[in-house]
Amino acid sequence: MALGRFLFKRVTQGVLVVWGVITVVFGLRFITPGSPINALAPLDATAETRQAIAAELGLNQPLHVQYGYYLLDLLRGDMGYSYIKGQEVAGLVLQRVPATVELAVAATVVAIALSIPLGVISATRRNEPVDYGATLFSLGGISTPNFWLGIMMILVLAVQFGIFHTSGRGVGFGDVLLSIVGSEPFLGTVLDWLRYITLPAIALGTYFTALVTRLTRSGMLDELGKGYVRAARAKGLPETLVRYKHALRNTLVPVVTVLGLQLGTLIGGAVITEAVFAWPGLGTLVIQSINVRDWPTLQGCLIIIGTSFVIVNLAVDLLYASLDPRVVYD
Amino acid sequence: MVSPRVLRNLKREFKRSALAKTGLVLVVVVVTVAIFAPFVAPHNPTAQDLDNRRQPPLGFSRTVETTSSEMVNGSIQLVERTEHVNATAAHPLGTDSLGRDMLSRVIYGARTSLLVGVLGTLLAAILGVSVGLSAGYYRGRVDDALMRFADVSLAFPSLVLAVALIGLWGRAAVPVPDPFVVFGLAPGMPATFTLPGTVIVVVGLVNWVWFARVARGEALSIREEEYIKAARAIGASDGRIIWRHVLPNATTPILVLGTIQIAAIILLESALSFLGFSGTTLSWGFDIAQGRDYLATSWWISTMPGLAIVVAVVGINLLGDLLRDALDPGIEGEGGL
Numbered sequence: 218m219a220l221g222r223f224l225f226k227r228v229t230q231g232v233l234v235v236w237g238v239i240t241v242v243f244g245l246r247f248i249t250p251g252s253p254i255n256a257l258a259p260l261d262a263t264a265e266t267r268q269a270i271a272a273e274l275g276l277n278q279p280l281h282v283q284y285g286y287y288l289l290d291l292l293r294g295d296m297g298y299s300y301i302k303g304q305e306v307a308g309l310v311l312q313r314v315p316a317t318v319e320l321a322v323a324a325t326v327v328a329i330a331l332s333i334p335l336g337v338i339s340a341t342r343r344n345e346p347v348d349y350g351a352t353l354f355s356l357g358g359i360s361t362p363n364f365w366l367g368i369m370m371i372l373v374l375a376v377q378f379g380i381f382h383t384s385g386r387g388v389g390f391g392d393v394l395l396s397i398v399g400s401e402p403f404l405g406t407v408l409d410w411l412r413y414i415t416l417p418a419i420a421l422g423t424y425f426t427a428l429v430t431r432l433t434r435s436g437m438l439d440e441l442g443k444g445y446v447r448a449a450r451a452k453g454l455p456e457t458l459v460r461y462k463h464a465l466r467n468t469l470v471p472v473v474t475v476l477g478l479q480l481g482t483l484i485g486g487a488v489i490t491e492a493v494f495a496w497p498g499l500g501t502l503v504i505q506s507i508n509v510r511d512w513p514t515l516q517g518c519l520i521i522i523g524t525s526f527v528i529v530n531l532a533v534d535l536l537y538a539s540l541d542p543r544v545v546y547d
Numbered sequence: 548m549v550s551p552r553v554l555r556n557l558k559r560e561f562k563r564s565a566l567a568k569t570g571l572v573l574v575v576v577v578v579t580v581a582i583f584a585p586f587v588a589p590h591n592p593t594a595q596d597l598d599n600r601r602q603p604p605l606g607f608s609r610t611v612e613t614t615s616s617e618m619v620n621g622s623i624q625l626v627e628r629t630e631h632v633n634a635t636a637a638h639p640l641g642t643d644s645l646g647r648d649m650l651s652r653v654i655y656g657a658r659t660s661l662l663v664g665v666l667g668t669l670l671a672a673i674l675g676v677s678v679g680l681s682a683g684y685y686r687g688r689v690d691d692a693l694m695r696f697a698d699v700s701l702a703f704p705s706l707v708l709a710v711a712l713i714g715l716w717g718r719a720a721v722p723v724p725d726p727f728v729v730f731g732l733a734p735g736m737p738a739t740f741t742l743p744g745t746v747i748v749v750v751g752l753v754n755w756v757w758f759a760r761v762a763r764g765e766a767l768s769i770r771e772e773e774y775i776k777a778a779r780a781i782g783a784s785d786g787r788i789i790w791r792h793v794l795p796n797a798t799t800p801i802l803v804l805g806t807i808q809i810a811a812i813i814l815l816e817s818a819l820s821f822l823g824f825s826g827t828t829l830s831w832g833f834d835i836a837q838g839r840d841y842l843a844t845s846w847w848i849s850t851m852p853g854l855a856i857v858v859a860v861v862g863i864n865l866l867g868d869l870l871r872d873a874l875d876p877g878i879e880g881e882g883g884l
Contacts, residue, residue, distance in 0.1 A: 376843050519703065
């Protein structure tokens, strides 16, 4: 019952934040220098033409009416029209989502797969060479700009040794799934997919690998010194079980919190990683639309990014609650 | 503001930790180099030398394959030649695609990064701390409104928001006269230094929320202390209580966060100038971007400024770790890239 109420409350809060996101994005058009009419009207347009354009865009209506229509349109899935691309914004933006999600998920998988074991090993072998190595790695990882790391990997692993593709997304994860049932050879498709995604995923994931390694190490050190660990050891539990079942579980609680907070960093990092690897996702669309002053598309991207942040954070909260049964649902 | 106990802890931690000492050395080096750039830099960082383009750094050479038509035995033939461009001591880190000295560019780049890092953090701290302290002190509706607004802010990644704001506002660059050059102490160096104004404002605006969260948390607990009640009892105004009693007791975690934020903002600035949103061309991120076009033949153009970023940020992060260990306020979240 408590869980139901907790869910309801969090979802309501999430909806409010999304509403805030939309309002901020709506407001963006008013801090833009120049009216959208200038972008559309010919240079020698008469006052009548300009008024006609304003009327067509609904710009001659009072602000609250415009805002109302904006919300209604969004509810119907209409994010406006990109005059520069000559396309509906919703289609344009949604088409880019899978590439960014694929990149973000791959980076997260890389980060979690490396960092948690590394953090645990580092904590259990404190002040041994492996601990120093992990500490230096995580210090470097949080201090290295991901775009530079990407370029350095392109330089060595793609340009010099030709192991990976330098850029692009020739094969997506969808193609890998299709090759299971389709006529394309499965192994070849997987290998080619890996040659595209590995470098961007490492470039984006390194910061998180480093951050989570640090958090896991310090958390484990805390937990391993606590009474319940001594009790577990005293009753003869195997050390692996003590470490991974008891201590690690408690360590993960703060790790998950910080990961949730850092999610924005992951999405922001994706923007620049995409720029380095010419990855056809939301990030490249954001940069493109700013460079060509395509505000409707930029607004669409911002709404999708803000909303996905809220949704994933909701998921993180639920995960948090399931990791720590003491969390009070209110 | 900082108690003697805190200073003692700081000294003890510093003596104990080799990493902290390394951090201090790195930061001192970067700051000194940035301030005295006109004296430290061997060349004017913007002076082009087209005869010495893309010269490799010391210890390396670059092979150039040229094809030209020449008279050989009375007939015109295509001749292929392989030439080696060697490093010279004049350009220890090599030169870029316009023959500008990479070492001097890296040295001047430190100015941009540190100025944006420090000024951006200050702006974020002033905004965030004043909003956070008032929210935590007054609680109630002010607090609710702030926290909801902070939630909305957090939903936009700093980089995305910064890029969007700069895209909308343009890239203002403020030329600041370089005092050393103005007084004739460093002839031949650029007379003005370009401060990326919009970038500073924008990084402050996108990172204030971290300060607001920390300051609010502190204010929430400080407001329950006896001395606050005492101050209220003798009739001190809210403004005075916040300024004289709440703020001084909240400085420690704000300082720790501030250090981490300088590092985060330096990374953010490098990303912005890499994407071409900076407004200055003397910046580590900008040079990394211009080196991308020559990655296959002249790797050093992108590599050197990146190493400089890593050195600066590692140094600041090490100092941040030292502060955190000595003061241990338990700060959540780091922000930035």
